Amino acid sequence: MALSFPGKGGVLASGLMLSVWLTGCTTSEVTSPANAPGGSETADMTADASTTPETDGKKKVLTTFTVLADMAQNVAGDKLNVESITRIGAEIHGYEPTPSDITKAQDADLILYNGMGLERWFEQFLGNVEDVPSALLTEDIEPIPIAEGPYADKPNPHAWMSPQNALVYVENIRKAFVELDPDNADTYNANAAAYSEQLNAIDKELQADLEQVPEQQRYLVSCEGAFSYLARDYDLQEIYMWPINSEQQFTPKQVQTVIEQVKSNDVPTIFCETTVSDEGQKQVAQTTGARFGGNLYVDSLSTEDGPVPTFLDLLEYDARIIANGLLAGANTQ
Structure with missing residues (x-):
């Protein structure tokens, strides 16, 4: 270089x-x-x-x-x-x-x-x-x-x-x-x-954490389509509200599309990200009966006293939240 x-x-x-x-x-x-x-x-x-x-x-x-x-x-x-x-x-x-x-x-x-x-x-x-x-x-x-x-x-x-x-x-x-x-x-x-x-x-x-999720529950639903690479690596199916953060977020069409996908795939738990509003995703959860599993970290770390002060912490935290959310939802169905 x-x-x-x-x-x-x-x-x-x-x-x-x-x-x-x-x-x-x-x-x-x-x-x-x-x-x-x-x-x-x-x-x-x-x-x-x-x-x-x-x-x-x-x-x-x-x-x-x-x-x-x-x-x-x-x-x-x-x-x-x-x-x-x-x-x-x-x-x-x-x-x-x-x-x-x-x-x-x-x-x-x-x-x-x-x-x-x-x-x-x-x-x-x-x-x-x-x-x-x-x-x-x-x-x-x-x-x-x-x-x-x-x-x-x-x-x-x-x-x-x-x-x-x-x-x-x-x-x-x-x-x-x-x-x-x-x-x-x-x-x-x-x-x-x-x-x-x-x-x-x-x-x-991450492989060990996420491979515990049953095949029929391996849907990662997020606000932004920020998990394409993670989903590819760990064999998850990605569903998102919008593909990339922009001024067009939580439109009625976006919300309705995710509602339909969550219902048709019996998705047990859905997520959002920390740098955007999660109100639209909570609306999806309320309409479909899916659990809102919390906000994941992607574009930013947390403060030193937060859950992901480092990038390694971010990867571990997100994998744990995703796996626990999907497993908990699967166990209630």
Whole structure:
């Protein structure tokens, strides 16, 4: 992976170069962030990250959301300062960056982003940042296309919800850090290897948890279609209210479609996600008699004292909630 700046080739590109590339290749995936949920809630991932002294000599890495920040911190160890642009609990698809976000990005040494159309605000954001390299973390991941709606046939961007895909994220982070800071390459290589071992262990745990669900109950019903990769890996059938977070949420048609699917498949338990309203899903539960199993974490971690302060916690928590919900529902039928 070659760290590159304007006028040079390579996998990492400066904000200016990347903006030009995106304009030519993925304009259809970029939408206006106006009126997006959570857009006004702009802050750092943690207070500690925002107050890290600039004089400590460490390079500064920004990520577009908290899940990536946690992955990156595990690879960085104590050699880099890692910070998320969006704060805990923010809706990341249509986030509205503030001037302070742009200032932080301009002072950064590297920006890590998901891509696949996840951060619809990112092209415009990078257009305001000059000569800061960035790394696409979903490079080499085989995307699952969105099946319907305005983003039909575009990649489903929630690739990190598969532990096996997360290994690719970690490798891309490792490569980016080695090129950014070659003096600490041994640390990044060792940290990435250790973190990958943890992800492989989590993968086995999730398999054991979810394989307990009977075949006829293996329907994962969520608000956003954010679980396509997890459903693929663990042989679940995915049903969702909408394919990707946007301004069109909980329309009468969406609600009615899910009601019909839940009824026809005798789905015992349904779920939503923490960064969107769950009112529509609770309406589905009330109408169909299915249990509302709670909100799952996808686009954001929790606070330190919450249930998923790390990405590994997120994977374990979601698998446990899904398995327990579907098993409890199955046992009552």
